[in-house]
Amino acid sequence: FLIACIFLIVHGLKFNSKYSFFYLGGGIIFTPFYLYITLWCLPGFKPGKVLLTIVPGDKGTVIGKRSTVSIKNIRNIDLIRNPINLINDIVIETFDDKKVKIRTYNLLDDGDFQVIVDQYIFPYMTENSRKIWDRKIDLDKLREEDNYVRREHKIE
Structure with missing residues (x-):
């Protein structure tokens, strides 16, 4: 433009x-x-730009540019548009009342974000966090638009 x-x-x-x-x-x-x-x-x-790194597992973490959050410590995770610069940010709220923002530069679509969280972070979240995430997403819409079907995960 x-x-x-x-x-x-x-x-x-x-x-x-x-x-x-x-x-x-x-x-x-x-x-x-x-x-x-x-x-x-x-x-x-920038070529090769890494927005975030997800290490799945029971002791998994989400690693951003400035901070690291344990997956078990995530209370809520969402993709929010910043009203000042119109860029989407991943906002992670933790159980110890911290907010971690990871800038996406609008490179990550809303549907792709939901698939990534549901596939790599959701299985290792706490039960309350899973309930919150389930209320946010529409699995039928993800199936239609992104061909994504949630696999059953065994949590030990």
Whole structure:
């Protein structure tokens, strides 16, 4: 969109159409907004960027850039859009009342996030956390859109 705004400004400055003022006005009005969004998302374009690492298991962990959370310590996990920069963050609430935010740079879709949590984190969560997660997701919708079926996991 930033490139489109620059395109509009350039063609608006040529004044070879009766819509040139609209091109110029639209390009000038929207350029600051799209420049802001582009600058916030640039770190996500680094090749090889790792958003988070999940180590599954009874003593499993979720490792972000700045913090590590034990899967057994997760009370709630959700994908929330930040209203300031419009980027989705994974927010993990722990039993010791801490909130861990992991920035996704909008690289992780909502459906993919639900599949990842349900497949790798859900089997090792506490019983109360599983109930909360089950209320949040729609397994029928995941089956239709992402072809995902939850496997039965044996918890020891």
